[in-house]
Amino acid sequence: MKNIRSLLSCIILSTVCSIVIMCTGCAERGKTLTDGERGAPLATLAEEAYFGIDPGYTTTDDTKPLGNTKWQVIDITPKPQKVFLSRTLQFYSNGDLLEITTYGDGTANKETYQYDTVGATLAIKKPGSTIDARFKIDGNQMFMDTGEYSLVLKRIKQ
Secondary structure, rough: HHHHHHHHHHHHHHHHHHHHHHHHHHOOOOEEEOOOOOOOOOOHHHHHHHHHHOOOOOOOOOOOOOEEEEEEEEEEEEOOOOOOEEEEEEOOOOOEEEHHHHHHHHOOOEOOOOOOOEEEEEEEEEEEEEEEEEEEOOOOOOEOOOOOOEEEEEEOOO
């Protein structure tokens, strides 16, 4: 009888663990949400292992470690439909993000957004929506994953 209880306890525990592991990846990572829809993102186990454990959204005014840094996009997967020559992201400590995109015909587009970071999550607030991305800084490179795109960026000295 003791062995049956022990076996039953193991089966129940493994079932609960399996459900938790499967549900951890159920969130739609990188989904563009309206400001009213935004909630705490869930990370898959692989994302937690690579980017670090996400403590959740506990504050909205934290800009570290990106404040007062500038980055150039050096790779995007999959490739965007609209081809550009260069794209830079400049993060200011007040939460402003300046994105400058230069196209092959010499034109440039400048957009200013708001951003904040919590743990390994970067939230970029565009008019009417917020994009959540996971990021990791390794020396002078930053790796970012929006769920739709994976980016590699290189730090530019200011």
